[in-house]
Amino acid sequence: MTDPTAGHQGGDHERDGDPSAGPEPRDGAEEPREPRYRVIGTPSPAAARTMLAAPHPGTPGGPPEPRPRELPAEPDDPARAKRAERIVAACFLIAFLAGLGFIAAYVIFPVHSIQRVVNSNLALGLTLSLVFLGLAAGAVFWVRNVMPWVVLTEARKPLRSSEEDRAAFQETFQQGTEASQFVKRPLLRRTLIAATVPVAVAPILLLRDLGPLPRKTLDHTVWRDGMRLLNYGINRPIRPADFSSPGGMITVVPDGFQDDFNALAKAACIIIKFGPNQLEFTSKSSPVDGKVVENWTVDNIVAYSKICTHVGCPAALYEQTTHHILCPCHQSTFDATRGAKVIFGPATRALPQLPMTVDAQGFLVAKHDFTEPVGPSFWERGPST
Amino acid sequence: MRAITARRRPAAGYGVILLALLVAGLCYGTITGIGSASAAARSVGSGPLTAEGKSIFNQQCASCHGLFAQGVQDTAPSLIGVGSAAVDFQVSTGRMPAKEPAAEQPRKPITFTPRMIRAVSAYIASLGGGPATPSAAEVNPSGANAGLGQQLFVASCAQCHNFVGAGGALTYGKYAPPLTKSTPRQIFEAMLTGPEAMPVFNNTTITPQEKRDIIAYITRTRTEPNPGGFSLGRVGPVTEGIVAFVGLMLFMVLASMWITAKHRKTHD
Numbered sequence: 109m110t111d112p113t114a115g116h117q118g119g120d121h122e123r124d125g126d127p128s129a130g131p132e133p134r135d136g137a138e139e140p141r142e143p144r145y146r147v148i149g150t151p152s153p154a155a156a157r158t159m160l161a162a163p164h165p166g167t168p169g170g171p172p173e174p175r176p177r178e179l180p181a182e183p184d185d186p187a188r189a190k191r192a193e194r195i196v197a198a199c200f201l202i203a204f205l206a207g208l209g210f211i212a213a214y215v216i217f218p219v220h221s222i223q224r225v226v227n228s229n230l231a232l233g234l235t236l237s238l239v240f241l242g243l244a245a246g247a248v249f250w251v252r253n254v255m256p257w258v259v260l261t262e263a264r265k266p267l268r269s270s271e272e273d274r275a276a277f278q279e280t281f282q283q284g285t286e287a288s289q290f291v292k293r294p295l296l297r298r299t300l301i302a303a304t305v306p307v308a309v310a311p312i313l314l315l316r317d318l319g320p321l322p323r324k325t326l327d328h329t330v331w332r333d334g335m336r337l338l339n340y341g342i343n344r345p346i347r348p349a350d351f352s353s354p355g356g357m358i359t360v361v362p363d364g365f366q367d368d369f370n371a372l373a374k375a376a377c378i379i380i381k382f383g384p385n386q387l388e389f390t391s392k393s394s395p396v397d398g399k400v401v402e403n404w405t406v407d408n409i410v411a412y413s414k415i416c417t418h419v420g421c422p423a424a425l426y427e428q429t430t431h432h433i434l435c436p437c438h439q440s441t442f443d444a445t446r447g448a449k450v451i452f453g454p455a456t457r458a459l460p461q462l463p464m465t466v467d468a469q470g471f472l473v474a475k476h477d478f479t480e481p482v483g484p485s486f487w488e489r490g491p492s493t
Numbered sequence: 494m495r496a497i498t499a500r501r502r503p504a505a506g507y508g509v510i511l512l513a514l515l516v517a518g519l520c521y522g523t524i525t526g527i528g529s530a531s532a533a534a535r536s537v538g539s540g541p542l543t544a545e546g547k548s549i550f551n552q553q554c555a556s557c558h559g560l561f562a563q564g565v566q567d568t569a570p571s572l573i574g575v576g577s578a579a580v581d582f583q584v585s586t587g588r589m590p591a592k593e594p595a596a597e598q599p600r601k602p603i604t605f606t607p608r609m610i611r612a613v614s615a616y617i618a619s620l621g622g623g624p625a626t627p628s629a630a631e632v633n634p635s636g637a638n639a640g641l642g643q644q645l646f647v648a649s650c651a652q653c654h655n656f657v658g659a660g661g662a663l664t665y666g667k668y669a670p671p672l673t674k675s676t677p678r679q680i681f682e683a684m685l686t687g688p689e690a691m692p693v694f695n696n697t698t699i700t701p702q703e704k705r706d707i708i709a710y711i712t713r714t715r716t717e718p719n720p721g722g723f724s725l726g727r728v729g730p731v732t733e734g735i736v737a738f739v740g741l742m743l744f745m746v747l748a749s750m751w752i753t754a755k756h757r758k759t760h761d
Contacts, residue, residue: 222718244748340649341648342645350698352697353687356694356695425652427690428687428691430664436652436661441664
């Protein structure tokens with residue numbers, strides 16, 4: 109659409125010949141050497157002609173009427189402008205020198221090691237910053253102190269196009285529709301619509317890539333009966349006799365999955381060794397909230413899921429003095445002595461406990477998988493338990 | 494420059510002060526000195542040393558830990574059975590003698606001479622039990638596998654001490670201290686004894702060789718260059734984001750205040 113504000117000042121608002129004829133015929137009387145055809149969208153070669161009617165009235169073919177001067181040509185304070193001129197010139201000179209420095213830095217600094225790239229980047233960045241800073245500061249000084257200080261108010265132009273433009277557009281559109289014979293030829297119309305429909309529907313189909321739904325995969329981990337707990341990093345099985353110092357804490361992973369990060373994302377655990385009588389587990393109900401608390405510990409060693417029940421960060425900041433397990437992301441704090449019950453923070457469920465026992469060789473093994481889904485809540489998990 | 498001082502916007506003055514404070518704070522925060530290695534104690538000595546240690550203990554430590562190192566409820570833990578390694582760690586890092594009970598004792602300049610540390614260590618060791626101060630060879634990380642050390646550090650240490658040992662916050666005023674000034678011996682002893690809230694990593698869970706691997710990783714990270722220029726405490730992208738956001742935003746706010754400020758009236 110034609111911008112209503114873009115009318116050519118002093119232009120002729122006489123319309124070109126028949127718009128429906130596509131290529132613009134010229135009568136040749138005014139400008140005989142102009143080409144007969146021009147590409148639609150390019151400006152008209154005729155300065156005196158416009159595509160659409162210009163809103164500003166002017167003398168046809170004549171110069172625009174001179175308007176009263178809004179911006180004085182002289183500064184308010186010539187002495188001040190003189191001082192500012194030097195500052196502006198200094199700023200531009202700095203920008204000039206920094207620009208030379210940028211080129212020099214590009215040529216001088218080699219870039220074939222990390223430290224050299226660091227030096228090169230520093231030099232290039234500093235000089236380029238100085239160029240832009242000098243230019244910007246100079247421009248601001250120029251505007252503020254050299255130019256006269258006046259307040260100009262420009263009225264907002266109406267958003268709606270002029271009636272003339274609207275009528276012209278409607279006419280053009282109408283004639284274009286007729287010329288294309290879109291209405292007359294249903295075969296063309298229907299095949300065109302058919303050609304675009306599949307592409308239009310495709311984005312909806314692509315939403316399928318948001319899936320598949322997790323189904324039951326979040327409900328269980330790879331822990332199985334008799335699977336050994338490995339000391340993560342060294343990947344060595346653990347005997348309770350070795351993990352014997354109260355206050356000890358270590359990350360453990362299921363044997364055979366130590367390099368399977370997808371499995372570890374759910375199965376990673378921490379085991380904590382307590383002194384005698386520190387754990388407050390009972391196989392009956394907890395004195396805290398009356399719920400049944402599991403006791404699958406071995407020799408005062410307890411295993412908790414390392415995945416925070418809030419949003420799944422690794423909760424492994426264990427404090428052996430307070431027995432708090434802290435999650436570093438949102439400060440959820442769990443009490444390791446009482447079944448990793450939440451004592452602070454946004455988590456709503458205790459860290460699930462991994463049932464443990466000892467195998468024939470005396471190594472710590474899982475008794476079975478977790479009895480509840482580990483990690484944060486998800487839609488299919490159902491109500492918090 | 495007169496235009497800046499003469500401008501009629503008091504907020505800009507506060508902005509300049511804020512900027513200055515920010516720059517000063519950043520400079521202070523980013524300066525990281527490399528601490529001199531503190532003198533570490535030697536192995537536990539003989540009878541006379543133990544007697545000397547008891548005497549020092551009675552003067553310097555007994556007020557909190559009790560005359561027989563049995564501990565005082567809610568003030569100081571019992572030292573019976575903690576071993577000489579724990580004493581060497583606490584005293585050689587300056588944490589003990591403590592100025593006052595606190596959630597966490599900070600690292601301080603050492604007040605004991607190496608001989609005094611040996612003496613008190615010997616006395617506490619004589620009370621029975623606990624890991625002994627490791628020998629120099631036992632803590633020496635030269636030739637250790639820093640790569641495996643990194644894996645172990647990430648699995649067991651980084652959650653509290655940060656990936657490059659810059660430290661981090663814990664609950665109720667406790668914190669995991671930065672490891673930038675810790676000597677290999679102190680790192681070894683900390684893993685062995687679990688000072689304050691730190692878990693214990695005994696020698697059967699993380700073997701001495703694996704501890705040396707971890708020490709090799711920690712000491713190696715200190716010499717890693719900071720390709721970005723400033724280390725900003727090496728605590729991760731958060732500080733970098735804050736510096737970029739606060740610093741650049743402040744700069745842009747001040748710049749736009751300057752550009753749009755009202756013009757000084759010309760006196761005719």
